[in-house]
Amino acid sequence: MKVDVSGLTKSFADRLVLDGISLEVSDGEFVAVIGPSGCGKSTLFNLIAGLDTPSSGSIRVGGDDPTTSSHCAYMPQKDLLFPWRTVLDNTTLGLEVQGMSKRQARERARTLFDTFGLAGFETARPSELSGGMRQRAAMLRTVVQDREVLLLDEPFGALDALTRTEMQSWLQSVWQQYRSMVLMITHDIREAVYLADRVVVLTARPARVRREFVVDLPRPRDLSALTSPEFVAIEHELIELLHEEMQQVTPSDPSAPDRGPAKRGRGPVA
Incomplete structure (x- = not known):
């Protein structure tokens, strides 16, 4: 099983939202997708889930067109x-x-x-x-x-910090048990690094893949991983990249977010 996104674009009327995104995710991988608010992350997931069709480019999930197959299960932001x-x-x-x-x-x-x-x-x-x-x-x-692919769109975004920490640890244990392919949208950099095998960084709208990070930390991960030099280095670089992308969002842009590019704080919830 593989998700293969190639040269994907999506426009709504005259507004370009996704601009040539290419991405591969392999069976059993946990991949986090981060980027400035309003950049098109949920639009990307809607396309992978087969809920919408691209303007150009291609998506294959297990070799099939997602609009005519049933490989994905989608968990939206609200329960x-x-x-x-x-x-x-x-x-x-x-x-x-x-x-x-x-x-x-x-x-x-x-x-x-x-x-x-x-x-x-x-x-x-x-x-x-x-x-x-x-x-x-x-x-x-x-x-x-x-389903072979789980699409999770900000699954813990509405939870308080303590509950979110508990849910992150719980999700890690469930994923290790079932080993489904997981793609997860999050605004929380520390959550992305804590949970994922790879972190994909999208640019400000129109979204392109800015960079991918491999999180080469042993599993299962516990709170001690948060203070390791490798974890801190990846987190710092991701913060810098998102800060740069946020500078590309002008105040007059209707997609401009009203909060910072990422949350930071205690524990894995940041």
Whole structure:
């Protein structure tokens, strides 16, 4: 399984959003995508997921056109849990949309509740869950579809710092267990370095690949990795690159973000 993006461009009306992006991701890799806010990261994921078509260039997921295949499972920024459905029935939604019976879907999803830290909450409503548990449910809904590629768009962006730290460690352990290919958008540089095998840096809009970094740190990674010279060196260089890209966003540009290019702080959440 491989994701192969070649010379990808995407325009909306007369606005060029993606400008010749080329990228390869191999089976079992964890790749983080970072770049200035509004540069087109979510647009890129929509194209890889087959939710939209490129203006030019090509995308192949497992050799197939993503608009006519089903290799990807996409987790958007918000958990999008339906308040009227139980947690179990929220996690089965993707399977039901694919045509699986509710009974079969529930049986498959139940097997993952312990792994995802949700055992005992099958009949609860989303309003009864903490933010971290809601994200676990959304991730379970994504993973249970058994797709080869997981697309995660800022999965922990709305969480508080402590919960986010816990969720990062949990995601690392789940990924190591299942070894799906993961592409993750994040604005958090430290999160990207902590979790990923590679970090892809996009330029300001129109987005191009500015640079790729290989994160050659041993796994599993714990908090001690954050203070290693290798980690600090990669983090510093990424901060400098994004700072340079932010200078390309003019104040009159409607895509200009209202926050800095990356978050920094305590622990792996930065």
